[in-house]
Amino acid sequence: MATTTKKDLIDRISLRTGIKRADVKTSVQQFLDEMIVELQSGNRLEFRDFGVFEVRDRAARTAQNPKTLEQVAVPARRAVRFKAGRLMGESVMQPAASRQTVGAG
C-alpha cells in the first residue's frame, strides 16, 4: 500500500490548476489546521460529498476480561470519528466481495 502525503497532493494541484505552489500549500495547511481548531471547539465538520468529522466522548467504564473474568478500568477518552459522505462512499466503499470471483469449489 503506497502512502500519499500532503506534499504529493499540493504539487499535483499546483501543476494542474496553475495556482502558485505556495498559495496551494498555505490553503491546504490552513485548512487542516482549522479543522483541528474546529474539532477542539467541539464543532462538527461537514464537507459535502466527502464526509463528517466529529469528536465523540466515551465515559470511563469498567470492562471484564472475558478470559480471566478480571475487572479492568477503561479510562475516559475522546476520539475523532470520521463518517464517509456520498461521493466517498460510492467511489471508495465498494465491498471487497464485489471484486472477488465466486469459485467453483
Place this chain on the structure above:
Amino acid sequence: MATTTKKDLIDRISLRTGIKRADVKTSVQQFLDEMIVELQSGNRLEFRDFGVFEVRDRAARTAQNPKTLEQVAVPARRAVRFKAGRLMGESVMQPAASRQTVGAG
C-alpha cells in the same frame, strides 16, 4: 454542536492570508477530491500532525444475534478509517474526565 462547512473555512483562510478566495476554494476542493482518488486507488493518506486515512476491507461473516441466537449474514464492506495524528491527538483528545469536577457525593 455547531456545524462548520468548507465554505466557512475557505472564507476564513482567504481573509486571513490574502490569497484570492477562488484560489483557496480550488485548492481545498481539489485537495478533498484527490484524497478520494487516492483512497480509491488503495493508497494510504498520511498528513503529518493531522492523521492517517486508509481503507479497510472487512470480509463477509456470519454473526449471531445474542438475544434470539439467530444466525445473521453480515456482508463484506469497506470503510475509511481515520486515525488522529500527534497534533490532533494532543489538542482534541483530552479525555472528558479531565474536564469534570469530582463531586463530593
